[in-house]
Amino acid sequence: MARNIASYRRVVGEESISQLRRLASQLQGRTVVHVNSTRYGGGVAEILEWLTSLMNDLGLQADWEVMEGTPPFFQATKKIHNGLQGFRVDFTASDIQAYDAAAEVNASRLRDKLSGANFVFIHDPQPAALLGSCPARRGKWIWRCHIDASRPHRPVWRWLEPVVSKYDASVFSMPQFARALPHPQFIIAPSIDPLSDKNRFLPESEVEDVARRFRLDPGRPILTQISRFDRFKDPVGVIRAFQMLRVSPRPQLALAGGGAADDPEGAAVLEEVRAGAEGDPDIHILDLPPDSHRAINALQRASHVIIQKSTREGFGLTVTEGMWKSKPVIGGDAGGIRLQVHDFHTGFLVNSPEGAALRIRYLLQHPRLSARMGASAHAFVRDNFLLTRHLREYLTLMLSLERGGTDRMDLP
Amino acid sequence: MNATPFHVRSCTLIVRMEGLPSAINLRELRDRVERCSPSCLYHHFVERLLRPTFDDPEFTNDFAAWAYRALGDTVLAERLGVLDPFSADSIEVLRSQVSEILEERLAEADHVPSVDPGKAFYFTCASMAVFDTGMRINEPSEILGALQRMTRASIYFHFVEGRFRRKEEGDDFSAWLRSNGELGERLAASFSGVDVAFFGLRSLRDDLVQRSQRVLEDKAERSQ
Numbered sequence: 001m002a003r004n005i006a007s008y009r010r011v012v013g014e015e016s017i018s019q020l021r022r023l024a025s026q027l028q029g030r031t032v033v034h035v036n037s038t039r040y041g042g043g044v045a046e047i048l049e050w051l052t053s054l055m056n057d058l059g060l061q062a063d064w065e066v067m068e069g070t071p072p073f074f075q076a077t078k079k080i081h082n083g084l085q086g087f088r089v090d091f092t093a094s095d096i097q098a099y100d101a102a103a104e105v106n107a108s109r110l111r112d113k114l115s116g117a118n119f120v121f122i123h124d125p126q127p128a129a130l131l132g133s134c135p136a137r138r139g140k141w142i143w144r145c146h147i148d149a150s151r152p153h154r155p156v157w158r159w160l161e162p163v164v165s166k167y168d169a170s171v172f173s174m175p176q177f178a179r180a181l182p183h184p185q186f187i188i189a190p191s192i193d194p195l196s197d198k199n200r201f202l203p204e205s206e207v208e209d210v211a212r213r214f215r216l217d218p219g220r221p222i223l224t225q226i227s228r229f230d231r232f233k234d235p236v237g238v239i240r241a242f243q244m245l246r247v248s249p250r251p252q253l254a255l256a257g258g259g260a261a262d263d264p265e266g267a268a269v270l271e272e273v274r275a276g277a278e279g280d281p282d283i284h285i286l287d288l289p290p291d292s293h294r295a296i297n298a299l300q301r302a303s304h305v306i307i308q309k310s311t312r313e314g315f316g317l318t319v320t321e322g323m324w325k326s327k328p329v330i331g332g333d334a335g336g337i338r339l340q341v342h343d344f345h346t347g348f349l350v351n352s353p354e355g356a357a358l359r360i361r362y363l364l365q366h367p368r369l370s371a372r373m374g375a376s377a378h379a380f381v382r383d384n385f386l387l388t389r390h391l392r393e394y395l396t397l398m399l400s401l402e403r404g405g406t407d408r409m410d411l412p
Numbered sequence: 413m414n415a416t417p418f419h420v421r422s423c424t425l426i427v428r429m430e431g432l433p434s435a436i437n438l439r440e441l442r443d444r445v446e447r448c449s450p451s452c453l454y455h456h457f458v459e460r461l462l463r464p465t466f467d468d469p470e471f472t473n474d475f476a477a478w479a480y481r482a483l484g485d486t487v488l489a490e491r492l493g494v495l496d497p498f499s500a501d502s503i504e505v506l507r508s509q510v511s512e513i514l515e516e517r518l519a520e521a522d523h524v525p526s527v528d529p530g531k532a533f534y535f536t537c538a539s540m541a542v543f544d545t546g547m548r549i550n551e552p553s554e555i556l557g558a559l560q561r562m563t564r565a566s567i568y569f570h571f572v573e574g575r576f577r578r579k580e581e582g583d584d585f586s587a588w589l590r591s592n593g594e595l596g597e598r599l600a601a602s603f604s605g606v607d608v609a610f611f612g613l614r615s616l617r618d619d620l621v622q623r624s625q626r627v628l629e630d631k632a633e634r635s636q
Contacts, residue, residue, distance in 0.1 A: 015545070015563045019422055022543050175534035178429055185429040187536065189464050334530070342466045383564065383614060384464035396426040400539040407451045411543035 003053040005388075011194045012388045020388065023395040024058035026411055030118040030398070031139070032062040035110070037077060037126035039066045043190070043317065044123050044146050047390075050193055054391055063113070067106050067127045072098035077126040083156030084125060084149045091156050100129060107133030119398055128163050140401045143170040146190075148177045148314055148335070169401060173315050174336055184405055186397055189339070190315045191390035192324060192381070197293035199324055202301055210298035214254065214284055221251035221364055224303040226296055226321075228257050229270040229287075232312040234332065236269075239276040239283060241309070241356035247364055256286040256299055300325045304370070305363050306347075309356050310334050320385045323347075323377035328370050330359045340385075346377040418588045420547035420558060422566040423573075425462045425538045427455075434532035438483065438525045441475070441533055442514035450503040452537040457497040457506065458576055459538055461613055462568050472609040473497070475510060475533075482531035488517045498575050498608065542569065552589055552596040556624040564613035571616065572608055585620075598627050 009017045032055055034048050048064050055062035069077075076095035083089040107114075107130050114120050114130060118139040122128055124146055131141050143164045149157075149172070157179070164170060164181065171186045172178040178185050192199050208218060216222055223242065227233040235255050242253040255273060270287065277283035288295060300306060306322030308331045315336035322329050323340065329347035331337035341347040348359040363370045383389075403409050430452045435441040445453070456474040471477035472493050480489035491513045500506040518524070527533075545566060549558045559567070574584035581587050586603045589596035602623040611619060 013563075015422075015547075015561055015566075018545065019424070019563055019565065022422075022545065023424060023541065175429060175434075175536055176530065176532075178534075180431075180433075187427040187429070339465065345466060379614065380466055389464065392424050393426050396424045396539070396541050399541050400426055405539060407537070407539055409539065409541040411541055 003050050003057065005054050005057050007195060008386075008388055012382070012386060016388055020058060020392055020395070022411070023392065023399065024055075024060065026399055027395060027402075028059045030060050031116065032060055032119045032121070032398075033110075033114055033117045034062070034064045034121045034123060035067065035114075035127040035130060036064075036123035037067045037069070037074075046193075046196075047190070048123070050387055051391065051394065054387075055394075058395075065110055065113070067102065068109075069102040069106075069126075070098065073102035080125045080156055080160065081147065083153035084145075084160070085147055086151040086153060088153055089156065091153075091159065096159065103127070103129035103133055106130060119401075122167070125160055125164075128160065131166055132163065140168045140398075142397070142401070143167040145170060145172050145177070145179075148173075149179050150177050152179070169397075171397070174339070176335070177314075184401075186393075186400075188390065188393045188397070189336070189385065190317055190320075191385050191387045192317060192320050193387050194324065194382075198297050199321060200297070202294070202298055206294075207298045207301045210295050211302040213295075214286060214299065216252055216254065216284065216302065218302070220249045221304040222254060222302055223251050223305045223307055223360060224254040224256065224299055224322075225307040225309065226256050226300065226318045227308065227310070229266045229273060231265075231269055232310055233257075234309045234311050235273045236276050237311075237353045238307055238309050238356065239273065240353035241307075241360065242283065243280070244353065244357035245360060247361055250282055251304070251360070251364065252282045252284065254284045254286060254299060254303070256284075256288055256296060258288045258290055258292070296321075297325075300327065303327055305330060305360055307356065307360075308332065308337060309350065309353075310337060313337050316340065320381055323374075324381045324385075326371075326374035326378040328363055328373040328377060330356055330363075340380070344373070346373060346380055418549035418558075418585070420545045420549065420562055420566055421542055421569055422545045422563055423462070423540050423542045423569045424565060425459060425540050427463060427536050427538045430535035430537050432535045434534045436527055436532045438485075438488075438514060438518055438521070441478075442511060442518060444533075444535055445475075445507065445510050445514065448535050449537060450507075452535055453503050453507055453510070454497075454576075455537045456535075457495075458572060459540070461572060462538075462565060466612075478533045482527040482533070483525050485517070485525060488513070491517070496609065498579070549588075552592050552599055553628060555585065555589070555599060556621065556628060559617060559621050559624060564617065567613050567617050567620070571603075571606075571620070572613075575608060595627070595631055598631070599624060602627050 036044050038045050052062045052064040076099045079089040079091050111134055115134045115136050116138055120141045121144050123144045169184045170181055171188050173190055175187055211218055225238050300322050306327045306329045308319045310332040313335035319329050319331050319337050319340050329341050331341040333349040333351050341349050350356045430448055432444045435444050460474055476489045476493035479485045479492055495509055497506055549555055570584035582604055586600035589600040
């Protein structure tokens with residue numbers, strides 16, 4: 001879907017749009033190619049769809065290419081991906097062979113376009129070896145690592161480090177996720193699209209319809225955690241917290257997620273969650289299909305409190321999404337949740353089911369304060385975590401690289 | 413009266429790693445504060461307002477925030493929090509103030525205080541692009557509308573960075589206002605009462621708007 005920067009004016013204001021146009025005026029006609037490994041599904045594909053579209057709308061010539069590969073290539077990249085996140089994987093010579101072969105096949109298809117571009121953004125490790133297959137590079141090559149690479153499995157990093165070290169720069173989502181590399185490492189936090197189905201304004205009637213569809217009583221408080229059924233998201237801990245609540249009227253808990261069907265670990269966690277919730281009619285386990293964006297949006301809007309009680313987390317965009325809907329968030333004291341949740345301002349950070357139960361009680365007891373925290377959370381996201389800020393930082397990064405990375409650039 | 417209009421500028425930031433290892437205890441923080449670049453120190457004291465972070469008026473710089481949140485050392489957080497980058501003669505003076513406080517705290521401790529995993533201090537700095545927004549303020553009475561329209565980044569550039577750049581002269585708005593008659597003088601005097609340390613950019617804008625409104629209403633009452 002083609003996007004248009006002007007449509008964001010009513011969300012972020014005229015001056016923010018004008019600021020983007022001023023920055024982009026310095027980069028008119030520059031060719032930018034983004035490469036990743038999938039066109040559909042996943043956060044990176046979502047980002048590239050709007051990023052490419054908005055860069056074009058601002059006068060750059062942006063394109064998005066996707067790696068093509070064989071099953072052995074994708075098996076290898078899955079191992080690399082998991083290994084970068086710190087999981088022990090059996091990364092073998094045949095994985096390296098499959099990875100290099102795919103890089104060569106894709107390079108022969110994309111070489112001219114990549115070599116001629118002013119900027120090439122390589123997203124995540126899957127396409128990283130393309131750089132080595134394009135020796136006559138004209139522009140700047142940037143490795144954009146979307147995952148937490150702070151504690152990688154050593155054999156995987158030992159192999160990947162020389163590959164990504166050759167880039168002109170790298171980008172990580174948070175300083176905590178960065179690896180030491182011999183080039184500038186920039187920090188660009190993720191963002192949400194306020195006009196997407198997942199985040200756009202919904203009429204009250206649609207919010208109520210969705211709540212009814214999920215058998216939630218609009219007359220009682222709704223607590224919601226949206227996330228994959230994954231142990232690090234601690235859904236069982238959320239149920240324990242809920243079961244500690246002795247408040248009236250009794251709230252309802254919605255645990256909504258997906259991904260269990262194609263993930264054996266996820267299926268096991270979903271079973272544990274179902275077992276934990278058994279016999280409690282106020283706990284609603286919702287295993288949703290991946291395209292349930294509007295339903296999730298409505299569910300968040302129907303909620304009184306959003307929970308994200310992760311024990312380990314990347315940036316935590318579900319927290320950002322909940323805050324955008326003006327809800328206070330009770331979040332696990334982990335990863336990017338710490339950046340977003342500030343006690344008594346936008347929600348509460350917690351470290352245990354007991355802590356979560358205590359803060360839920362507090363918020364239910366103080367509805368006016370809860371509403372103020374929700375408003376503060378919304379303003380915080382508007383100022384910091386919308387895609388317009390994300391785009392602005394990409395443009396500033398390109399200007400910085402083009403001008404030699406000085407601390408200060410005075411633009412004409 | 414200065415006939416030159418005020419040119420409203422804005423800026424954008426891209427944060428990058430400083431290239432130093434993160435600090436997981438007080439000794440490492442002290443060592444790295446002594447080695448980091450001036451722009452890194454400036455970033456953690458002043459530019460931090462432009463980063464995607466929560467406007468937390470409790471902490472006036474990243475070191476104080478880390479001392480409180482990660483190290484759990486309220487004494488150190490208070491000592492670091494009171495440092496004023498705007499009144500320090502230079503970044504190097506500020507560096508020596510930070511180093512002295514960290515050294516003193518280390519001497520007071522019977523062990524080197526450390527943080528839990530995941531709560532290290534990360535040294536960052538930034539590249540900033542500055543550009544003219546095309547917005548002009550032709551006379552002091554227009555400042556209210558301009559403040560309401562301009563981005564938070566413009567407020568940062570002219571009021572926060574402006575104060576750091578100009579030191580005693582004050583911020584960019586005030587420097588211009590002072591050469592623009594009695595109303596300009598009164599607005600500048602009102603702006604001089606703002607202690608930047610206790611504002612995020614949104615609340616700073618609200619405060620400047622309120623101050624401007626008060627001065628303009630006062631002028632309107634007097635002229636009736």
